[in-house]
Amino acid sequence: MSTSIHRIESNPRLSRSVIHNGVAWLAGIVAADCTQDIRGQTRQVLQRVDELLAASGSDKSRLLSVQIWMKDMTADFAGMNETWSAWVDAAQTPARATCQVMFDDPEILVEILVTAAV
Numbered sequence: 135m136s137t138s139i140h141r142i143e144s145n146p147r148l149s150r151s152v153i154h155n156g157v158a159w160l161a162g163i164v165a166a167d168c169t170q171d172i173r174g175q176t177r178q179v180l181q182r183v184d185e186l187l188a189a190s191g192s193d194k195s196r197l198l199s200v201q202i203w204m205k206d207m208t209a210d211f212a213g214m215n216e217t218w219s220a221w222v223d224a225a226q227t228p229a230r231a232t233c234q235v236m237f238d239d240p241e242i243l244v245e246i247l248v249t250a251a252v
Contacts, residue, residue, distance in 0.1 A: 137154065137155055138154075139152060139153070139154045140152070140153040140154075141153075142186065142189050142190060143186075143189075148161050149161065150186055151186050151189065151190045153190050153191070153252055156251060156252050157198070157249060157250070157251060157252060158186075158187065158190035158191070158192050158248075158249070158250045158251075158252050159248075159249050160183065160186050160187070160190075160247065160248040160249070160250070161247070162203070162245045162246065162247045163179045163182045163183060163186070163245065163246050163247070163248075164179065164237075164242050164244070164245045165178040165179055165242070165243075165244070166178055166182075168239065168241035168242050168243070169241065171213065171243075172204075172209075172210035172213040172214050172217075172243050172244060173213045173214075173216065173217045175242075175243045175244050176213070176214050176217040176218065176244055176246075177217055177221075179244060179245070179246050180217070180218070180221045180246070183246060183248055186248075187248070187250055190250070190252060191252045192250045192251060192252045193250075194221070194222060194223050194226075194250075195223045195225075195226040196226070196250045196251040196252070197222075197223075197226065197227075197228035197248060197249075197250050198228055198229065198249045198250055198251055199228055199229045199230070199248070199249040200228045200229070200230045200231075200246060200247070200248050200249075201230075201231050201232075201233075201246070201247040202214065202218075202230065202231070202232040202233075202244065202245075202246050202247075203232075203233060203234075203235045203237075203244065203245040203246070203247070204232060204233070204234055204235070204243065204244050205234070205235070205236070205237055205240075205242060205243045205244070206234065206243070207232065207233075207234045210243055210244070211232070214232075214244055228248075228250075
């Protein structure tokens with residue numbers, strides 16, 4: 135028995151969302167305008183998460199797991215968390231991990247990777 139796999143916004147390198155067995159896996163998302171500060175970049179990323187979740191048949195109340203990758207947790211963790219807390223459904227919070235990484239573009243401050251139920 136096979137179940138279908140649905141891919142959204144695919145190109146030869148990746149799909150922005152892959153849906154299988156009632157779960158949507160989103161690719162890592164960074165801000166379109168990386169000249170903004172951590173709050174601005176986080177807002178942009180979360181808006182894009184909302185768009186991709188909607189295209190996948192889900193929403194932020196159905197988040198299962200979130201990985202947040204940051205350039206500088208010392209400088210930006212509080213600002214990212216403030217923006218995150220204003221966005222996330224406080225009654226339906228996901229499992230979450232946050233870590234510091236080195237991005238290939240020095241202007242990127244945050245990247246978020248999401249898994250959600252559909």
